[in-house]
Amino acid sequence: MSGQLLRYLGIRLLLIIPTTWILVTVVFFLMRVVGDPITAALGGRLPPDQIAARKHAAGLDRPILSQYWDYISGLARGDFGRSQDNRAITDVIATYGAATLELVVWALIVAFAVGIPLGRYAATRRDTAPDVGLRLFAILAYAAPVFFVGLLLKLVFAVKLGWLPVAGRASTSVELDLQNVSPKTNILVVDALLYGDMGYLEDVLKHAVLPAIALGLLTAGVFLRLVRINLIQTLRSDFVDAARARGLSARVVTRRHAFRNALIPVVTVMGMYIASMLGGAVLTERTFEWKGLGYQLTEYLQARDFIAVQGIVAFIALVVAVMSFFVDVIVALIDPRVRF
Structure with missing residues (x-):
């Protein structure tokens, strides 16, 4: 690994500290603008002297x-x-957090499986009817509220057709049995594999389908448009013309020469859209009663437990900053130009 690359990655790693600090500072002072969390959570349910005692014990009167x-x-x-x-x-x-991680991973799989192949297909058929249809689909997928998409999916595939479960991470009996798995990871797919029952694994996967599609389509539309635009631009490049001049077929030119370069912007924005996925996970988890970190965050908001909200948001900010660093690493390895 070159010294220039190490220096670039070192700077990006150090930037995690101020980025996270700014985010958690903003969250802290915004929570204080709302008021002290003890009064917000327990005001009207406890006498003033007990509230004052709790504020003192928590250091909120300082x-x-x-x-x-x-x-x-x-x-x-x-x-x-x-x-x-x-x-x-x-x-x-x-x-x-393991439940949210599981949901985001499934959603990313959907986003890549839908967005990247369709973006490539649209680019190779520019300005045809399929291309126009896919561009419209990308706009709708990104613009549609994730909770609305989730409700539609539940109505069609769970209520009307009865193919998939309505809500939850697994059936109640399966979740109860998986509580006894050792070592327990809280990632139900892994726990089902450790339990050794393929019926349990099937149940877990069925419950993951609709939430993953609802959240994954949010990012799939972005990936589709990015791949399409960048692949069209790459196909106009000089090195692609040189490849065609050597007698290579259009399929080979697209697959071996143009497609990899078109993926670089997708990787670049991946960190940003993982952050948006974490935001979308809050609504998705609530819609499908997927009891992850986003679901728990809404529970704390309803209970006005602002200290818990503050802690969870701070953790999410840290995750986003770290993910952005790993995206920078991947982009630097793929495209040496970003190091300059």
Whole structure:
């Protein structure tokens, strides 16, 4: 690995720190604008003296800069705070984060499986009826609210046709049995494999289909348009003309020479759209009662548990920053021009 590449990656790695710091700082002060979380969560349900005692125990009656320092110091130690029921947010992340990770992975598979081949197909048939239809599909897939798409999928494939389950990560009996798997990962596909029952694996996969499609189509439309536009531009390049001049067929030129270069912008924006997927996961999990981190976040919002909300959002910000770094690594390996 060249020194220039190492220097580029080192700078990108260091940028994780200020990026995450800015995000968690904004979240902290926005939460304080709403008011102190103890009063927001328990006001009207406890007498004022008990609320004051809880605020004092949590350090919320101290100056805001002191609270901010404690918050940042805790994050540096891996402490994301505690919820109103005195549960560590790290435990919440460990329990529910695996479900969100599983959903995002399935959605990415859908996005790549749909967006990239269709984008390539549209580029090779530019301005024909299939191309116009696919461009319209891409716009609709990106513009349609993920919860609306989810509700339509449930209505058609679960309620009307009865092919797939309506909601949940697995059937109740399956989830109960998978609680006893050791070692337990909270990723139900993995747990079902560890359990060794193919019927359980089939049940888990069926429950994942509709949420993955609803969330995956959000990004598939973007990938389709990016691949189409960049592949069309790449097919006009000099090196592609040179490949054609050597007598290579259009299929070989597209597959071996143009397609790889057209994928570079897709990889570049992947980190950004993983962030949008995490946002979409909140609505998707709520729509399909997929009990992941997004579902739990909405539960804390409804309970006005702003400390828990703050901790989960801070964790998501850290994940987005780290994912952006890994995308930079992949892009630097694919395209050396980004190092300059």
